[in-house]
Amino acid sequence: MYGASAVDAYDRIAARAQDLREIYQAGAVPAHDDVAAEPQIEPSSDPLSVALPPGAWLVTRGADGARAYQRDGALRFDDGVLRTRDGADVLGYPRGDARGALPVPLRLPAADVALSRTADTRIAADGTVAYTRAAIDPRTGERSVERVAIGRIALARFPAGTHPPRVDATHVAAPPGVVPHLGTPADGTFPGLAPFSRESGAIDVDAGIERLDEAYRQFQALGAAARTRANVDKTTLDLLK
Secondary structure, X not given: OHHHHHHXXXXXXXXXXXXXXXXXXXXXXXXXXXXXXXXXXXXXXXOOEEEOOOOOEEEEEOOOOOEEEEOOOEOEEEOOEEEOOOOOEEEEEOOXXXXXXXXXXXXXXXXXXXXXXXXXXXXXXXXXXXXXXXXXXXXXXXXXXEEEEEEEEOEEEOOOOOOOOEOXXXXXXXXXXXXXXXXXXXXXXXXXXXXXXXXXXXXXXXXXXXXXXXXXXXXXXXXXXXXXXXXXXXXXXXXXX
Protein backbone atom coordinates (compact mmCIF):
# COMPACT_ATOMS: atom_id res chain seq x y z
CA MET A 1 0.00 0.00 0.00
CA TYR A 2 2.77 2.41 0.92
CA GLY A 3 4.59 1.64 -2.32
CA ALA A 4 1.59 2.58 -4.44
CA SER A 5 1.00 5.73 -2.40
CA ALA A 6 4.62 6.76 -2.83
CA VAL A 7 4.37 6.30 -6.59
CA ASP A 8 1.20 8.40 -6.71
CA ALA A 9 2.86 11.14 -4.68
CA TYR A 10 5.91 11.11 -6.94
CA ASP A 11 3.65 11.31 -10.02
CA ARG A 12 2.01 14.42 -8.53
CA ILE A 13 5.43 16.04 -8.13
CA ALA A 14 6.35 15.20 -11.73
CA ALA A 15 3.05 16.61 -13.06
CA ARG A 16 3.43 19.85 -11.11
CA ALA A 17 7.04 20.19 -12.27
CA GLN A 18 5.92 19.70 -15.87
CA ASP A 19 3.62 22.73 -15.64
CA LEU A 20 6.55 24.84 -14.46
CA ARG A 21 8.77 23.58 -17.29
CA GLU A 22 6.19 24.89 -19.78
CA ILE A 23 5.85 28.38 -18.27
CA TYR A 24 7.34 30.19 -21.27
CA GLN A 25 6.12 27.85 -23.99
CA ALA A 26 3.79 29.68 -26.37
CA GLY A 27 0.30 28.25 -26.36
CA ALA A 28 1.03 25.91 -23.44
CA VAL A 29 -2.02 24.29 -21.86
CA PRO A 30 -1.37 23.62 -18.15
CA ALA A 31 -2.13 20.13 -16.89
CA HIS A 32 -3.79 21.67 -13.82
CA ASP A 33 -6.43 24.41 -13.97
CA ASP A 34 -5.33 25.87 -10.63
CA VAL A 35 -2.11 27.22 -12.19
CA ALA A 36 -3.70 28.64 -15.35
CA ALA A 37 -3.26 32.35 -16.04
CA GLU A 38 -4.20 34.81 -18.74
CA PRO A 39 -1.65 34.55 -21.57
CA GLN A 40 0.68 37.48 -22.08
CA ILE A 41 0.89 38.98 -25.57
CA GLU A 42 4.28 40.06 -26.85
CA PRO A 43 5.21 41.86 -30.08
CA SER A 44 6.81 39.87 -32.90
CA SER A 45 8.55 40.90 -36.11
CA ASP A 46 7.21 37.81 -37.90
CA PRO A 47 4.29 38.63 -40.26
CA LEU A 48 3.03 35.04 -39.88
CA SER A 49 2.91 35.21 -36.09
CA VAL A 50 -0.45 36.07 -34.53
CA ALA A 51 -2.02 36.05 -31.08
CA LEU A 52 -5.48 34.54 -30.76
CA PRO A 53 -8.44 36.11 -28.94
CA PRO A 54 -9.37 34.64 -25.54
CA GLY A 55 -11.20 31.33 -25.72
CA ALA A 56 -10.34 30.74 -29.38
CA TRP A 57 -8.28 27.90 -30.82
CA LEU A 58 -6.58 27.28 -34.14
CA VAL A 59 -7.98 24.27 -35.97
CA THR A 60 -5.16 21.98 -37.08
CA ARG A 61 -4.63 18.61 -38.71
CA GLY A 62 -1.70 16.38 -37.83
CA ALA A 63 0.24 13.96 -40.00
CA ASP A 64 -2.14 11.20 -38.87
CA GLY A 65 -5.12 13.18 -40.16
CA ALA A 66 -6.48 13.79 -36.66
CA ARG A 67 -7.91 17.21 -35.86
CA ALA A 68 -6.58 19.06 -32.83
CA TYR A 69 -6.80 22.56 -31.42
CA GLN A 70 -4.01 24.83 -30.22
CA ARG A 71 -3.26 28.47 -29.38
CA ASP A 72 0.35 28.82 -30.55
CA GLY A 73 0.03 31.27 -33.44
CA ALA A 74 3.67 31.14 -34.60
CA LEU A 75 2.94 29.90 -38.13
CA ARG A 76 5.03 29.26 -41.23
CA PHE A 77 4.79 28.02 -44.79
CA ASP A 78 6.27 24.59 -45.48
CA ASP A 79 6.02 23.17 -49.02
CA GLY A 80 3.43 25.83 -49.73
CA VAL A 81 1.17 24.79 -46.83
CA LEU A 82 0.50 27.00 -43.80
CA ARG A 83 1.65 25.03 -40.77
CA THR A 84 2.14 25.39 -37.05
CA ARG A 85 5.50 25.34 -35.31
CA ASP A 86 5.22 21.55 -34.86
CA GLY A 87 4.31 20.89 -38.50
CA ALA A 88 0.52 20.46 -38.30
CA ASP A 89 -1.60 21.86 -41.14
CA VAL A 90 -3.52 25.02 -40.29
CA LEU A 91 -7.11 24.71 -41.48
CA GLY A 92 -9.13 27.54 -42.93
CA TYR A 93 -11.54 28.61 -45.64
CA PRO A 94 -10.13 29.31 -49.13
CA ARG A 95 -13.22 31.34 -50.01
CA GLY A 96 -13.04 33.28 -46.78
CA ASP A 97 -16.49 32.33 -45.47
CA ALA A 98 -17.07 29.58 -42.91
CA ARG A 99 -20.79 29.26 -43.59
CA GLY A 100 -21.61 25.90 -45.11
CA ALA A 101 -17.95 25.05 -45.64
CA LEU A 102 -15.51 22.61 -44.12
CA PRO A 103 -12.07 23.93 -43.11
CA VAL A 104 -9.18 22.62 -45.20
CA PRO A 105 -5.40 23.20 -45.20
CA LEU A 106 -4.50 26.64 -46.52
CA ARG A 107 -2.07 26.38 -49.45
CA LEU A 108 -0.19 28.74 -51.72
CA PRO A 109 -0.81 28.11 -55.45
CA ALA A 110 1.64 25.46 -56.63
CA ALA A 111 2.56 27.43 -59.76
CA ASP A 112 3.46 30.55 -57.78
CA VAL A 113 5.51 28.49 -55.32
CA ALA A 114 7.41 26.86 -58.20
CA LEU A 115 8.12 30.27 -59.77
CA SER A 116 9.03 31.88 -56.42
CA ARG A 117 6.21 34.41 -56.76
CA THR A 118 4.96 34.27 -53.17
CA ALA A 119 6.69 37.19 -51.48
CA ASP A 120 5.56 39.09 -48.38
CA THR A 121 3.29 36.40 -46.91
CA ARG A 122 1.38 37.67 -43.88
CA ILE A 123 -1.75 37.24 -41.81
CA ALA A 124 -4.25 40.07 -41.26
CA ALA A 125 -6.41 40.71 -38.19
CA ASP A 126 -9.42 39.10 -39.89
CA GLY A 127 -7.43 35.91 -40.48
CA THR A 128 -6.82 36.54 -44.17
CA VAL A 129 -3.61 34.89 -45.34
CA ALA A 130 -2.17 36.68 -48.35
CA TYR A 131 0.99 37.14 -50.38
CA THR A 132 2.35 39.46 -53.06
CA ARG A 133 2.57 38.03 -56.56
CA ALA A 134 5.00 39.76 -58.91
CA ALA A 135 4.92 39.02 -62.64
CA ILE A 136 6.47 40.30 -65.83
CA ASP A 137 4.51 40.40 -69.09
CA PRO A 138 6.69 38.47 -71.60
CA ARG A 139 5.40 40.59 -74.51
CA THR A 140 5.78 44.07 -73.06
CA GLY A 141 8.24 43.49 -70.23
CA GLU A 142 5.89 45.37 -67.96
CA ARG A 143 6.08 44.38 -64.31
CA SER A 144 2.88 43.92 -62.30
CA VAL A 145 2.29 43.32 -58.61
CA GLU A 146 -0.91 42.10 -57.00
CA ARG A 147 -2.01 41.01 -53.57
CA VAL A 148 -3.44 37.47 -53.51
CA ALA A 149 -5.45 35.98 -50.63
CA ILE A 150 -5.45 32.20 -50.20
CA GLY A 151 -8.19 32.16 -47.55
CA ARG A 152 -8.97 32.90 -43.91
CA ILE A 153 -7.82 30.97 -40.88
CA ALA A 154 -10.46 28.92 -39.04
CA LEU A 155 -11.02 29.45 -35.32
CA ALA A 156 -12.82 27.13 -32.90
CA ARG A 157 -14.58 27.80 -29.62
CA PHE A 158 -15.95 25.19 -27.22
CA PRO A 159 -19.30 25.59 -25.42
CA ALA A 160 -19.16 27.35 -22.05
CA GLY A 161 -18.13 25.00 -19.27
CA THR A 162 -16.45 22.55 -21.63
CA HIS A 163 -13.07 21.25 -20.56
CA PRO A 164 -11.30 19.99 -23.68
CA PRO A 165 -8.95 17.10 -22.87
CA ARG A 166 -5.24 17.93 -23.04
CA VAL A 167 -3.39 15.97 -25.75
CA ASP A 168 0.05 17.35 -24.92
CA ALA A 169 1.68 20.60 -23.81
CA THR A 170 0.07 22.72 -26.55
CA HIS A 171 -2.82 20.69 -28.02
CA VAL A 172 -6.32 19.79 -26.89
CA ALA A 173 -9.01 17.63 -28.46
CA ALA A 174 -12.78 18.00 -28.63
CA PRO A 175 -14.47 16.07 -25.82
CA PRO A 176 -16.62 13.12 -26.96
CA GLY A 177 -19.98 14.34 -28.20
CA VAL A 178 -18.95 18.00 -28.21
CA VAL A 179 -18.84 19.89 -31.52
CA PRO A 180 -16.95 23.19 -31.29
CA HIS A 181 -18.27 26.30 -32.99
CA LEU A 182 -16.13 27.18 -36.02
CA GLY A 183 -15.72 30.56 -37.62
CA THR A 184 -13.13 33.10 -38.68
CA PRO A 185 -11.50 36.06 -36.90
CA ALA A 186 -13.53 39.27 -36.86
CA ASP A 187 -16.61 37.53 -38.28
CA GLY A 188 -18.99 38.88 -35.63
CA THR A 189 -18.69 35.80 -33.41
CA PHE A 190 -14.91 35.85 -32.93
CA PRO A 191 -12.75 38.91 -32.23
CA GLY A 192 -9.88 39.60 -34.58
CA LEU A 193 -6.35 38.30 -34.34
CA ALA A 194 -3.41 40.38 -33.14
CA PRO A 195 -0.93 40.37 -36.06
CA PHE A 196 2.81 40.66 -35.47
CA SER A 197 2.27 39.24 -31.99
CA ARG A 198 2.95 36.08 -30.06
CA GLU A 199 1.44 34.54 -26.97
CA SER A 200 3.76 33.65 -24.13
CA GLY A 201 2.96 30.96 -21.59
CA ALA A 202 -0.37 30.92 -19.76
CA ILE A 203 0.87 29.46 -16.48
CA ASP A 204 1.00 31.36 -13.17
CA VAL A 205 4.58 31.05 -11.90
CA ASP A 206 3.77 31.73 -8.24
CA ALA A 207 0.83 29.31 -8.21
CA GLY A 208 2.91 26.67 -9.98
CA ILE A 209 5.73 26.92 -7.42
CA GLU A 210 3.24 26.82 -4.55
CA ARG A 211 1.52 23.68 -5.89
CA LEU A 212 4.88 21.99 -6.50
CA ASP A 213 5.92 22.78 -2.93
CA GLU A 214 2.64 21.27 -1.67
CA ALA A 215 3.30 18.10 -3.67
CA TYR A 216 6.80 17.85 -2.18
CA ARG A 217 5.46 18.32 1.36
CA GLN A 218 2.84 15.61 0.80
CA PHE A 219 5.58 13.29 -0.42
CA GLN A 220 7.72 14.07 2.63
CA ALA A 221 4.76 13.51 4.99
CA LEU A 222 4.11 10.16 3.37
CA GLY A 223 7.77 9.24 3.79
CA ALA A 224 7.67 10.23 7.46
CA ALA A 225 4.55 8.13 8.01
CA ALA A 226 6.18 5.15 6.30
CA ARG A 227 9.29 5.47 8.45
CA THR A 228 7.18 5.69 11.60
CA ARG A 229 5.26 2.57 10.60
CA ALA A 230 8.52 0.75 9.88
CA ASN A 231 9.88 1.69 13.31
CA VAL A 232 6.70 0.47 15.01
CA ASP A 233 6.86 -2.81 13.12
CA LYS A 234 10.53 -3.24 14.07
CA THR A 235 9.78 -2.53 17.73
CA THR A 236 6.92 -5.03 17.71
CA LEU A 237 9.15 -7.72 16.20
CA ASP A 238 11.90 -6.99 18.75
CA LEU A 239 9.39 -7.43 21.59
CA LEU A 240 8.24 -10.77 20.20
CA LYS A 241 11.76 -12.18 20.05
